[in-house]
Amino acid sequence: MQYFNNQALNSIIFDTFSLLNPVTKERYRNPALTKNCLHHKACFELEEALKEIQQQKLYQCPHCNQQAFSKYDLVQDWRVEAYKEFNEEVDEVIIIKGMMFNKCCRNKYKYLNFFTQPEYYKQFEQIFERVENDMQIVSLIRRDLQQQQIQNNNNKIIYLCFCLLDKVKINIPVRIRGCQHYECYELTSLLNFQIENRKKIQYLECKQPFCSNRLRIAHKNYSIQSVPISKELDEQQKILDIQTLFSGISVDLDLLNVIKKSNPSSFKFYYNKKTENIEEDINKIDGKAVDPFIVKFYLQHPDVQQKMQYQEFQKIIQQQTILATQGGLLQEEQDLSKQLTLQRYRNYQVNMIDKLTQLTIEYPVRCKLCRDLEVCMDIRSYIAQFIYFKKFFLAKGFSCPICNQQLGQQILRMNIQNYIYLDPNILSYMYQNMSNIIDTKIFEYHGEQYMLQDFKNRQKIKREDYVASLLDRIVVFRQLFCRVNFELRIRQPLILYNCPDRKIVDFKSFYQELKKINFDLEKQGLILCRCNYCYRNPIKFIAGQIYFHEAFYEALNKYYQIQDNNQNESHFTYTFADTERDSYIKTVQLILPLKINFQRENGSFWDMMSDEKYQSLFRGSEIQGYKFKLFAINFQTLCKSQSYQINKVYMLIWNKQCRISINVLIKNQNNMVLKCV
Numbered sequence: 198m199q200y201f202n203n204q205a206l207n208s209i210i211f212d213t214f215s216l217l218n219p220v221t222k223e224r225y226r227n228p229a230l231t232k233n234c235l236h237h238k239a240c241f242e243l244e245e246a247l248k249e250i251q252q253q254k255l256y257q258c259p260h261c262n263q264q265a266f267s268k269y270d271l272v273q274d275w276r277v278e279a280y281k282e283f284n285e286e287v288d289e290v291i292i293i294k295g296m297m298f299n300k301c302c303r304n305k306y307k308y309l310n311f312f313t314q315p316e317y318y319k320q321f322e323q324i325f326e327r328v329e330n331d332m333q334i335v336s337l338i339r340r341d342l343q344q345q346q347i348q349n350n351n352n353k354i355i356y357l358c359f360c361l362l363d364k365v366k367i368n369i370p371v372r373i374r375g376c377q378h379y380e381c382y383e384l385t386s387l388l389n390f391q392i393e394n395r396k397k398i399q400y401l402e403c404k405q406p407f408c409s410n411r412l413r414i415a416h417k418n419y420s421i422q423s424v425p426i427s428k429e430l431d432e433q434q435k436i437l438d439i440q441t442l443f444s445g446i447s448v449d450l451d452l453l454n455v456i457k458k459s460n461p462s463s464f465k466f467y468y469n470k471k472t473e474n475i476e477e478d479i480n481k482i483d484g485k486a487v488d489p490f491i492v493k494f495y496l497q498h499p500d501v502q503q504k505m506q507y508q509e510f511q512k513i514i515q516q517q518t519i520l521a522t523q524g525g526l527l528q529e530e531q532d533l534s535k536q537l538t539l540q541r542y543r544n545y546q547v548n549m550i551d552k553l554t555q556l557t558i559e560y561p562v563r564c565k566l567c568r569d570l571e572v573c574m575d576i577r578s579y580i581a582q583f584i585y586f587k588k589f590f591l592a593k594g595f596s597c598p599i600c601n602q603q604l605g606q607q608i609l610r611m612n613i614q615n616y617i618y619l620d621p622n623i624l625s626y627m628y629q630n631m632s633n634i635i636d637t638k639i640f641e642y643h644g645e646q647y648m649l650q651d652f653k654n655r656q657k658i659k660r661e662d663y664v665a666s667l668l669d670r671i672v673v674f675r676q677l678f679c680r681v682n683f684e685l686r687i688r689q690p691l692i693l694y695n696c697p698d699r700k701i702v703d704f705k706s707f708y709q710e711l712k713k714i715n716f717d718l719e720k721q722g723l724i725l726c727r728c729n730y731c732y733r734n735p736i737k738f739i740a741g742q743i744y745f746h747e748a749f750y751e752a753l754n755k756y757y758q759i760q761d762n763n764q765n766e767s768h769f770t771y772t773f774a775d776t777e778r779d780s781y782i783k784t785v786q787l788i789l790p791l792k793i794n795f796q797r798e799n800g801s802f803w804d805m806m807s808d809e810k811y812q813s814l815f816r817g818s819e820i821q822g823y824k825f826k827l828f829a830i831n832f833q834t835l836c837k838s839q840s841y842q843i844n845k846v847y848m849l850i851w852n853k854q855c856r857i858s859i860n861v862l863i864k865n866q867n868n869m870v871l872k873c874v
């Protein structure tokens with residue numbers, strides 16, 4: 198008997214396979230083939246073959262009629278390996294380029310046909326050849342733990358296996374290179390996103406809150422191109438785009454292995470500090486996985502207990518959960534999708550107690566008819582209710598346990614994945630607040646904060662770009678009050694990019710205006726400035742029109758720090774140095790009480806410690822009402838056109854002919870840096 202060898206599957210490009218014996222509907226004990234069998238879809242039980250060889254000196258494969266005359270003519274089927282790699286609940290797998298993955302229940306045409314196209318499977322194979330160690334979830338977690346060691350962090354590290362893009366359960370986990378968070382993407386979701394968007398946008402902005410990384414999905418910016426191109430050229434460009442996308446992602450093998458090893462309906466993993474590995478977060482009773490939501494529902498219903506074993510009930514619910522979390526309901530329900538987008542930046546509270554089990558909701562779900570987007574249930578108790586009705590009231594209709602509206606007239610014909618969806622907004626932010634939610638059973642959804650963060654991370658004019666565009670690094674900022682609310686001092690500046698005067702509004706009043714139009718920019722449009730242009734062109738999209746002004750924000754912060762007593766000015770002047778630290782607001786001219794004695798011999802030391810005036814600068818002094826303290830002196834010797842940073846109190850004078858100019862950096866009480874030349 199030969200052992201399974203990995204090359205056996207290499208000829209398979211893309212296909213779905215059952216791991217079960219089609220007769221018994223269970224796994225084989227010892228799946229085997231004859232050494233000449235070439236098929237992968239079917240195999241036979243080793244014991245049966247051995248028995249026949251013993252009795253009749255011959256076994257003929259029931260699938261292809263190849264013959265075996267002794268046990269040496271038999272080989273292990275690939276399922277032997279699959280049984281090791283996958284959870285015992287896995288009945289079906291897909292094989293892509295010889296590698297095994299959990300079966301994907303997604304729309305085949307939209308999400309799976311990629312793998313039958315040469316460029317895709319070539320690239321797919323390559324990302325497995327260049328797995329990057331520091332892009333694996335376990336190394337990311339270990340890195341964070343090392344950095345936090347001092348803080349003695351006892352929190353359990355939880356990871357949820359939802360794709361950041363469309364919240365489906367991940368089967369093939371990939372990261373955008375450079376992302377530092379644990380959350381990542383389902384490969385098929387990224388590929389579908391690319392197909393639908395590559396000619397509209399060049400980059401996918403990472404969807405993780407507070408991450409400003411992005412993935413290039415097109416090798417060039419198509420919106421610039423105007424001439425129509427041939428089909429061939431279009432095909433070539435598509436290939437370049439596919440290569441571009443794959444070069445920006447990295448597969449997470451650690452995560453892939455734990456996904457395969459876990460129940461296909463599990464989303465929740467945690468970092469086990471003892472094994473230093475990531476594991477499925479499940480509750481086990483007598484060695485069997487028991488889901489707290491499903492078991493609670495089961496115990497509440499004696500009629501279910503009479504009809505079904507617990508494990509059977511749980512398995513049905515878990516299978517339906519997989520379908521519901523891989524469904525494309527939101528992609529199809531455009532209206533609902535839009536409502537959820539409008540909901541994204543509202544402030545609201547969510548009651549996190551599950552209606553049926555009274556446990557704290559972990560996977561927030563509701564039906565497509567539910568109007569109130571601030572109410573949800575846990576997906577497991579929702580589906581348990583559905584299955585319960587399906588088993589006991591199969592001729593009746595089914596009503597949503599949240600909104601009580603009837604979803605179908607005959608439950609028998611209903612598939613749950615066509616009616617419910619996980620709330621992408623709540624799911625995005627709830628896990629950062631999980632400890633708070635467990636304590637209070639309330640999730641404070643702070644849409645306003647999330648919007649400001651999105652501006653600061655993604656929708657901004659970067660400091661470096663702004664500074665690079667300046668002819669003169671000294672800028673006079675003349676608009677200090679919000680364009681919408683003239684009383685309001687600007688604190689979080691948003692610039693109206695298309696306004697001829699590039700007027701500024703404060704985030705706070707922008708948010709107020711959004712609230713007034715129910716967040717529906719697209720439909721209502723906002724007029725934020727009364728100039729001719731802005732009045733005629735209400736803002737209907739944020740992208741391309743409103744940006745957070747990072748450089749102005751920096752200047753304002755410094756301005757408010759030192760100008761506390763003097764805020765009646767109509768403008769202020771800010772000098773942008775290369776770094777924020779060295780940039781300063783021009784306010785005072787200092788005459789330094791420091792004169793240097795040039796009368797020194799070549800090569801002799803000048804003892805500044807004994808210079809009383811020099812010492813007094815370090816002790817701090819008050820100039821024009823502000824307190825300053827010297828923290829660095831930069832002496833420049835003009836004759837050598839080189840600059841020396843001197844932090845010592847001794848300074849070497851090497852040539853008495855040198856002219857010395859002095860740069861002094863001065864700090865005030867608030868650590869504000871002023872610079873005087």
Ligand SMILES: [Zn+2]
Pocket residue numbers: 230231233234235236258259260261262263
């Ligand atoms: Zn055969």
Ligand SMILES: [Zn+2]
Pocket residue numbers: 373376377378403404405408409410
């Ligand atoms: Zn990211």
Ligand SMILES: [Zn+2]
Pocket residue numbers: 563564565566567568597598599600601602
């Ligand atoms: Zn409902």
Ligand SMILES: [Zn+2]
Pocket residue numbers: 544641643
């Ligand atoms: Zn609040």
Ligand SMILES: [Zn+2]
Pocket residue numbers: 693696697698699700726727728729730731732
């Ligand atoms: Zn304007």
